[in-house]
Amino acid sequence: xxxxxAERLVTRPEPPSxxxxxxxxxxxxxxxxxxxxxxxxxxxxxxxxxIDFHLQKATRKLDAxxxxxxxxxxxxxxxx
Numbered sequence: 001x002x003x004x005x006a007e008r009l010v011t012r013p014e015p016p017s018x019x020x021x022x023x024x025x026x027x028x029x030x031x032x033x034x035x036x037x038x039x040x041x042x043x044x045x046x047x048x049x050x051i052d053f054h055l056q057k058a059t060r061k062l063d064a065x066x067x068x069x070x071x072x073x074x075x076x077x078x079x080x
Contacts, residue, residue: 020061025079062077
C-alpha cells in the first residue's frame with residue numbers, strides 16, 4: 001500500500017464500536033508490521049495457535065475478510 005492510501009485510511013477515523021482485548025491489539029499491531037503468526041508467537045512468547053485465535057477473534061469482531069483487513073480497520077477506527 002502506498003503512503004497516500006495509508007494516510008487516507010488513518011485520517012478517516014470511524015467511531016470505535018468494537019472492543020478489542022489487549023492480546024488482539026498486540027497481534028494486530030504486529031500484523032501491521034508485517035509479522036506472521038509464527039513470528040508474533042516467538043516475539044510475545046505464545047503459541048502460534050494462540051496467536052491465530054486472537055487474530056481470528058479480532059477479524060470477526062471487526063467484520064473483516066482477513067487479519068490484514070482487520071488490522072487496517074482497527075487502525076482506521078483508532079483501536080490501535
